Amino acid sequence: xxxxDGYLDMKxxxxxFILSSIVIAISLxxxxxxxxxxxxxxxxxxxxxxxLNWPIPGGTSAHFVGGAFAGIILGPYAGCLxxxxxxxxxxxxxxxxxxxxxxxxxxxxxxxxxxxxxxxYQVLRxxxxxxxxxxxxxxxxxxxxxxxxxxxxxxxxxxxxxxxAVLTMGFWHALLGIIEGLITSAVVSYxxxxxxxxxxxxxxxxxxxxxxxxxxLSPIFAYxxxxxxxxxxxxxxxxxxxxxxxxxxxxxxxxxxxxGLGYIGTVSGIVGVLILLLIAKxxxxxx
Amino acid sequence: MHxxxxxxxxxxxxxxxxxxxxxxSEKTSLHLVDPRLKLIGTFLLIILAISxxxxxxxxxxxxxxxxxxxxxxxxxxxxxxxTWLFPVFSFIIMIPLIIANLNNVTYSIIFxxxxxxxxxxxxxxxxxxxxxxIVFALQYFRVPKALTQMVWITYRYIILMFSxxxxxxxxxxxxxxxxxxxxxxxxxxxxxxxLFFIRTYExxxxxxxxxxxxxxxxxxxxxxxxxxxxxxxxLESEVVDGGADEEADGVSKLKSPYKSERSKELEFTLKxxxxxxxxxxVVTILIWVMV
Numbered sequence: 098x099x100x101x102d103g104y105l106d107m108k109x110x111x112x113x114f115i116l117s118s119i120v121i122a123i124s125l126x127x128x129x130x131x132x133x134x135x136x137x138x139x140x141x142x143x144x145x146x147x148x149l150n151w152p153i154p155g156g157t158s159a160h161f162v163g164g165a166f167a168g169i170i171l172g173p174y175a176g177c178l179x180x181x182x183x184x185x186x187x188x189x190x191x192x193x194x195x196x197x198x199x200x201x202x203x204x205x206x207x208x209x210x211x212x213x214x215x216x217x218y219q220v221l222r223x224x225x226x227x228x229x230x231x232x233x234x235x236x237x238x239x240x241x242x243x244x245x246x247x248x249x250x251x252x253x254x255x256x257x258x259x260x261x262a263v264l265t266m267g268f269w270h271a272l273l274g275i276i277e278g279l280i281t282s283a284v285v286s287y288x289x290x291x292x293x294x295x296x297x298x299x300x301x302x303x304x305x306x307x308x309x310x311x312x313x314l315s316p317i318f319a320y321x322x323x324x325x326x327x328x329x330x331x332x333x334x335x336x337x338x339x340x341x342x343x344x345x346x347x348x349x350x351x352x353x354x355x356x357g358l359g360y361i362g363t364v365s366g367i368v369g370v371l372i373l374l375l376i377a378k379x380x381x382x383x384x
Numbered sequence: 385m386h387x388x389x390x391x392x393x394x395x396x397x398x399x400x401x402x403x404x405x406x407x408x409s410e411k412t413s414l415h416l417v418d419p420r421l422k423l424i425g426t427f428l429l430i431i432l433a434i435s436x437x438x439x440x441x442x443x444x445x446x447x448x449x450x451x452x453x454x455x456x457x458x459x460x461x462x463x464x465x466x467t468w469l470f471p472v473f474s475f476i477i478m479i480p481l482i483i484a485n486l487n488n489v490t491y492s493i494i495f496x497x498x499x500x501x502x503x504x505x506x507x508x509x510x511x512x513x514x515x516x517x518i519v520f521a522l523q524y525f526r527v528p529k530a531l532t533q534m535v536w537i538t539y540r541y542i543i544l545m546f547s548x549x550x551x552x553x554x555x556x557x558x559x560x561x562x563x564x565x566x567x568x569x570x571x572x573x574x575x576x577x578x579l580f581f582i583r584t585y586e587x588x589x590x591x592x593x594x595x596x597x598x599x600x601x602x603x604x605x606x607x608x609x610x611x612x613x614x615x616x617x618x619l620e621s622e623v624v625d626g627g628a629d630e631e632a633d634g635v636s637k638l639k640s641p642y643k644s645e646r647s648k649e650l651e652f653t654l655k656x657x658x659x660x661x662x663x664x665x666v667v668t669i670l671i672w673v674m675v
Contacts (some may be wrong), residue, residue, distance in 0.1 A: 101502065104474075135588045137533065137538045137541070141539075141542045142545045145542060170585075182495065182535045189400055189510065190515055191510075192503065192507055254434070254437075255470065279574070288582060
């Protein structure tokens with residue numbers, strides 16, 4: 098679910114950077130400072146658990162994400178921070194997920210997944226530990242997938258329409274989420290049977306509700322920011338400088354209004370890239 | 385459960401190869417550029433890459449990153465092997481659009497090229513910057529210290545945590561006497577995962593108390609967490625060994641002054657490298673604007 102750079106429009110990426118920063122700031126305020134090593138160590142454990150490669154009937158495999166799980170055992174704020182730490186390391190060490198889209202990735206996996214997982218677990222807890230944690234794990238990851246689908250669908254750079262993106266992402270994550278739910282349920286029921294003190298009882302409800310409503314409203318923010326007539330600031334500067342008469346922002350993909358011409362440009366572009374690769378190869382062989 | 389362990393080990397070996405990429409990639413001139421400059425430069429160039437759909441501009445950026453690759457003498461094969469997957473994937477998911485309308489071919493190719501540019505810029509940054517330097521740069525740019533400290537502790541404990549989880553899984557597998565179905569193995573592995581998290585929680589509390597007892601968590605605005613590159617390397621190997629010492633030793637090293645590889649004799653030329661890098665980024669941006 099890690100969205101790489103280039104998929105999202107810049108304004109969507111920036112919007113979700115801001116939204117995630119708000120939630121992270123609230124979370125940092127809510128946890129006490131001296132708990133940071135504890136959260137750091139547990140997020141290392143979540144990282145290690147994500148490395149497990151669960152075989153699925155049919156030959157493929159799935160991964161544990163652990164957002165809902167982090168929310169259940171650490172509470173939503175610490176869980177959100179733990180997942181943020183995991184995502185920052187994934188993007189800065191592994192290159193999983195982009196730098197500009199880091200905000201959106203944090204929003205999906207450290208905010209939507211953790212807070213919704215926590216809330217679902219707390220609400221359904223009276224019907225049984227196993228059921229509650231299964232639904233929290235499954236629905237948490239599905240909602241995160243849907244949120245990613247909304248971000249992608251609203252973005253103009255990603256040409257698929259909003260319903261297509263949301264349905265595809267939602268469907269796949271609902272399917273893979275079954276494994277996530279099963280693992281979450283097995284882990285949480287084991288922990289609640291053997292050391293129940295680990296599971297956080299409850300936190301200040303008002304703030305959680307405020308953040309959840311932010312989550313629910315975020316698609317509207319995204320949609321309205323896309324509606325605002327806006328073009329990229331750098332291209333504006335270029336226009337002001339008068340160096341770029343070619344690229345007036347006339348529509349979604351103004352450069353392809355003459356398909357033939359655009360096509361030739363692309364082919365020559367690819368040839369150019371290949372030549373550059375060869376030159377770079379030659380240069381690096383010299384070294 | 386043996387399938388789980390087998391697949392995980394395969395996955396983990398490739399993961400740790402990536403994880404320790406800065407350790408085994410050769411020291412290049414790009415390694416010596418200030419991490420803060422590199423972070424800003426990478427950020428700016430990625431913003432340029434994702435704010436355009438013009439082929440010429442994207443080619444400028446690809447050329448720029450490839451020139452950096454060849455002048456910093458990173459192995460091109462390693463570089464491509466770390467960047468090819470996502471662009472190809474991006475092109476594949478656009479195939480339905482192409483089938484619907486042939487005019488979308490251009491769009492799909494440019495989309496994939498954009499992704500390739502962004503990913504190669506990130507990889508260039510990752511392959512030439514150690515993680516302690518990245519955390520230092522993040523801290524310099526006012527990312528809250530509580531968060532950077534958390535990230536740093538996470539990074540340091542990953543290897544220990546992985547060896548712990550593998551130990552638990554192997555012990556369970558060694559005691560298994562009959563074949564188990566998929567659901568059963570998920571249940572069993574889930575239980576071992578639960579055990580793993582309980583142990584981790586206890587260990588985390590010990591670490592936390594040890595750090596608190598030494599009074600090391602202070603968040604005044606003036607003190608930076610600074611890292612010593614050499615002692616970090618030592619720390620990593622201690623973490624792999626495991627044992628009780630790492631709780632006691634671990635975080636005290638965070639306070640040692642930031643040195644990195646810049647030794648004093650080389651100071652002058654290194655500053656020159658910083659300048660060259662800066663000029664390089666500015667020139668790239670100018671060409672991008674003018675194309």
